[in-house]
Amino acid sequence: MSQELKGQVAIVTGAGSGLGEASARCLSEAGASVVVNDIHQDEADRVAMSIVESGGVAVAIAADISQSSEVARLVSTTVDRLGGLDIMHANAGVERYKTLETTSDEDMDFLIGVDLRGALICARHSIPAMRNRGGGSIIFTSSVQATHSLPGCVVYAAAKAGVIAAARTLALEVGVDAIRVNSVSPGTHDTPMLTRNFDSYETDEALEVIESIKQANALKRIGTAEDIGNAVVFLCSAKANYITGINLVVDGGFTAVKKL
Ligand SMILES: NC(=O)c1ccc[n+]([C@@H]2O[C@H](COP(=O)([O-])OP(=O)(O)OC[C@H]3O[C@@H](n4cnc5c(N)ncnc54)[C@H](O)[C@@H]3O)[C@@H](O)[C@H]2O)c1
Numbered sequence: 001m002s003q004e005l006k007g008q009v010a011i012v013t014g015a016g017s018g019l020g021e022a023s024a025r026c027l028s029e030a031g032a033s034v035v036v037n038d039i040h041q042d043e044a045d046r047v048a049m050s051i052v053e054s055g056g057v058a059v060a061i062a063a064d065i066s067q068s069s070e071v072a073r074l075v076s077t078t079v080d081r082l083g084g085l086d087i088m089h090a091n092a093g094v095e096r097y098k099t100l101e102t103t104s105d106e107d108m109d110f111l112i113g114v115d116l117r118g119a120l121i122c123a124r125h126s127i128p129a130m131r132n133r134g135g136g137s138i139i140f141t142s143s144v145q146a147t148h149s150l151p152g153c154v155v156y157a158a159a160k161a162g163v164i165a166a167a168r169t170l171a172l173e174v175g176v177d178a179i180r181v182n183s184v185s186p187g188t189h190d191t192p193m194l195t196r197n198f199d200s201y202e203t204d205e206a207l208e209v210i211e212s213i214k215q216a217n218a219l220k221r222i223g224t225a226e227d228i229g230n231a232v233v234f235l236c237s238a239k240a241n242y243i244t245g246i247n248l249v250v251d252g253g254f255t256a257v258k259k260l
Pocket residue numbers: 013014015016017018019020037038039040043063064065066091092093094114118141142143144185186187188189190191192193194
């Protein structure tokens with residue numbers, strides 16, 4: 001097994017489920033010590049414990065990443081317990097499918113608070129700790145919805161477009177400190193967030209939608225969570241040493257397909 005991230009310390013936010021969980025597992029398999037963050041302590045504990053059982057180093061730290069004081073505690077506890085911070089995967093995200101007209105101010109604050117402001121808070125608190133290590137890697141989880149529209153996702157799409165712009169711009173501010181900043185844009189991946197979208201569907205209807213999602217990309221399959229975890233490991237690794245300020249689309253060719 002490759003140990004390209006051996007000696008590095010990573011925080012993955014929202015790692016109690018889905019893409020974050022896969023990212024934490026893949027980073028651990030690549031040799032990193034991992035802090036499994038989630039707003040739900042039990043989910044963070046479950047993932048950290050299973051990484052430790054597989055032979056990795058993992059610590060669960062519950063925190064709400066939309067709260068600056070909690071992110072400060074997340075980073076300082078990481079440095080105290082694991083000796084530093086090299087990688088921040090700001091992955092935690094939330095979605096509420098509503099048209100803009102039916103989106104309340106509370107919905108808007110919640111979505112922007114986690115998906116945009118929360119990601120930026122995570123990056124901001126990580127920079128001094130990474131500077132102390134002589135560099136690092138910050139990765140935001142965006143979405144293909146930042147560039148390819150779906151009705152009912154105005155605020156989510158705006159927040160996800162925001163983190164792409166933030167990665168590009170922050171890369172210019174911290175490149176001098178050897179801190180690289182990128183975003184990754186998943187297409188459609190098999191996670192609890194995806195499954196929740198089908199809660200109100202009849203089984204046949206859900207299967208039909210899933211089939212249409214598969215047919216809408218070049219590879220004719222839904223992405224796995226590990227497809228994103230592997231991309232995150234690549235972006236953190238020395239193989240990506242000259243890559244900063246980009247948005248890496250990992251969508252099975254969904255955005256490459258010409259729409260009629
Ligand atoms: N699954 C997909 O197809 C897909 C596609 C594009 C983008 N994304 C993005 O990928 C990321 C992960 O999505 P997922 O599918 O794994 O979702 P998920 O719902 O399975 O996991 C998200 C995790 O984030 C945690 N979380 C939510 N708010 C938090 C907060 N304030 N502080 C800390 N943790 C918090 C949740 O408890 C959950 O464990 C999100 O940013 C999402 O927008 C997912």
